[in-house]
Amino acid sequence: MDHNVFLLATDPKDPCRDVIHSRDTELRVKVFCVSNENFAPDINEIQLYGYAKDKLYAFETINITPDDALDVVSAIQWYANYIHFPEMEILPEDPREGHELAM
Structure with missing residues (x-):
């Protein structure tokens, strides 16, 4: 498919809980x-970050x-446009100090 269409589910009680x-x-x-x-990542899922x-x-x-993994970045780019911040840089790791993954 050349173009994926994204939709947004929002929580009226919490504007920070979009899906x-x-x-x-x-x-x-x-x-x-x-x-x-607070955000505790699920080790079984993909997490990306952006300001x-x-x-x-x-x-x-x-x-x-596996079939959907390639569309994650497109979904985040769509969301960045939705919140009127299309220049959002998508980061592969949590940029906050002390939140690096343990190796």
Whole structure:
């Protein structure tokens, strides 16, 4: 497929709990406002990070499948456009000090 369409589910009680859905695949990505809440990554999922203005976001897949893994970055880019910050740099690791993965 050349172009994936994404949809957004929002929590009216918490603006930092969006979920990005792919219309055409099983891809789901949770959005966390890491600047405002604790975030504990699930080791079975993919996590990526990005800053929009002064807010750090974490993006974590939900029940990721190999077929959907390539679309995660596209979903995050779509979300960055949605929040009017298309220049968001997508980071592979948590940029906060002391949150590096243990090797």
